[in-house]
Amino acid sequence: MNFKVLFYLLFFVFILVMNWESQNYMAAASFHDEVSQEEAIRLRILANSDAIKDQVLKRDIRDEVNATITDWVLHIDSMEEAKDVIEANLDEIAAIVEKKLANNGINQSFSVEFNRVQFPTKLYGHLVYPAGEYEAVLITLGSGKGENWWCVLFPPLCFLDFSNGDAVEHEGEVDSTETEKEEVEVKFFVIELFDTVKSWFTA
Template sequence: MVNQKVVIYLLFSLFVLVLNWEAQQHIAVASHHEEVSQEEAIRLRILANSDAIKDQWLKREIRDEVNQSITEWVQDIEDLEQAKATIEGNLAEIEQIVERQLKSIGLDQTFTVEFNRVDFPTKLYGNLVYPAGEYDAVLITLGEGKGENWWCVLFPPLCFLDFTNGDVAEHEEETEEETSDEVVVEFFVVNLANNVFDWVKNVF
C-alpha cells in the first residue's frame, strides 16, 4: 500500500508539472504578441449584399479601391486624430468610389458609407492582436449587408498585407502551427490524466 501511495504521488506530481509546462507555453506564446487598444486604430469593415459570387466580387473590387485611396490619404500622417479627421473628411469620395463600382457593372443597389464606432471580433495581424470591441471605423454596407464581410486596419495602414481575410498572409502558417502545438499539448495532458485516473481506479 505504501508503494502504491508513492507511485500515485509521483504520477500526480508529474501531472502537475505537465500542467505547469503547458501554462508556461501559453504565456510564452502570448509574450510574442502585442495587444493594440481600441483607441489606437481606425478600421474598415465592408458588408457584402450576400454570399453570391457577384456580390462577393463587388465587395473585393470596392475594397481594393477604397483601401488604395485611404492609404494614400493617411500614408504621411502619424497622428491618429489627424488620420481620423482626414478619413471623415473624405467620406463623400468613398461614396463616389462605391457608386462608380456599382455603375460599372450596371447594378442598381443601395449602399451606405459611415464613419462610426463599429464592433469587431478579435483579430491577429502578425504579432499585433486587435481585441474584440468597438473601433472607430469606416463601415460600408452593400445592399442588405447579409454576405460575408471583410475587415482590416486603415490606420496604421495594414490593409495591404492580406486582402483575403484581414490576416497577415505570411503568418498564417505560423498561426496554424501554434494552434496545432496547443492541441497536441492539450491532448497529451488529457490523455495522461485519463491514464492516471484509470490506473488508480484499477489499483483500488
C-alpha cells in the same frame, strides 16, 4: 509493463506537456503587444450575402478602398488628423462603391459610415487588437448579411493576402493560425491522456 511504471511514465509525460504549454503561452503573451481602441482607425465591409457574386464584389471594393485610404494616411502620424482626412472624404469612398457596383452591373443599395463599430479580437503580426468598439469606416452592401472583412486603416496594417482577405504577417513574425492549431492539438492530447488514466482508475 508494470501498471505503476506505466502510470508514472504517463504522468511524467503529462507534466512535461503541461509545462511546455505554459511556457509557450507565456512566450506568446510576451511577444504580443495590445493596442488600445483609441489608437486605431479600422475598416469593416459587410457583404450582401455569402453568394460568390457578393463576395467577389466585397473583395473588389475592399481592394480599392483600402488602397485609396492607405494613400491618404500613409504619411500621417496623428490619429486625429487621419480621422479628419477620412471623414472629409467619405463621399469619395461612396463613389468607389458606386462605381464598382455599376461596373459589375449590380443594382444594390449600400451605405458608407464613419462611426464607432464593434470588432472581434484580431491579431496582426505581434499586435493584438482586442474586441470592442473602434473608430471605423463601415461599408454595408445590400442587406449586409454576408461574411464580412476587416483590417486596420490607421496606422496602415491592411497588408492583404488576396487569397483569403486577411492581413498577412511580416516575415519572421508569428503565424497566429499555426499557433492556435498547435495549442488545440496539445489540449486534445492532454484531454485524451487524462481520460485514459482516468479510465484505468475506474476500471
